[in-house]
Amino acid sequence: MRIFNVLGILFGSATFFLVSGCNSSPTNQIEVAKIQKQEIKVAGSSSTYSVAKILIDNYKEKNSTSKIKLLPPSQSEGAIASVKQKIVNVGFLSRKLKPSEDNDSIKSQALATDALIVATHPSVTGIKDLNTSQLKAIYSGKITNWKQLGGKDAKIVVLDRPEDESAKKLLRKYYLGKDLKNAPDTVILRKEPELINSVESVPHSIGAFSLGYAISSDSPVNRLSLNGIEPTAANIKAGKYQMVRQMGVVSGQRPSKETQEFLDFIFSKQGKDTLKANGFIPSK
Secondary structure, rough: OHHHHHHHHHHHHHHHHHHHHHHHHHHHHHHHHHHHEEEEEEEEEEHHHHHHHHHHHHHHOOOOOOHHHHHHEEEEHHHHHHHOOOOOEEEEEEOOOOOOOOOOEEEEEEEEEEEEEEEOOOOOOOOEEEEEEHHHHHHHHHOEEEEHHOOOOEOOOOEEEEOOOOOHHHHHHHHHOOOOOOOOOOOEEOOOOHHHHHHHOOOOOOEEEEEHHHHHOOOOOOOOOEEOOOOOHHHHHOOOOOOEEEEEEEEOOOOOOHHHHHHHHHOOHHHHHHHHHOOOOOOO
């Protein structure tokens, strides 16, 4: 009898813990699910990283309880794939969707126009404008010293992006041409933030990057006119300054409530005002 009593007690205790565990587990799972559901994951190309961060920071100021995680920059292709696979909720692109990328699992919206500027380190003085021939000579290595262009006697440090990046594609389209070979000592930087940091910190350097970033971060670099045309909002809108890229946003067809609220903010008047204040031209 004592053996049966002991077994009964042990069985009852085991049942209690089992039931308790069963009762607590779903609750914990629900709480975890709520936390996961509230977090918005955002990805984007390195060219759109600054605009994504600006919009996220501004949104957080108005929605202090929101949880948004901006992942390290990649490429537009990666952001699109991540949205399709539901790894992230929102993707920022530095170009339009290709027909082969557009399907029923995602939706795309035009966000803004961003100009690509050619800029130099603050140590480069006496040079405010470059024409197409001069740009070709710099990027090919035919001109290697700023003195040859009326500046200081200092070697030009050319900072560039890979051929598959939007910045280099635009440079080739409007100024360099598709067949111009890079100077042998050109420094290739994979991510746009790396190039920006280098232009800001390496004396006598030159590189091309986002006008929006230059304005929003109050970058100390020299923004150059190209063929006598300044990279201003007025010139961009008038079509005079043509080296621009179209930024877009992709999301799932049925975004969560939290994600939809963030998207609504991006395309609201407040979101557009935020873009304008930071040098970007909102899409209509």
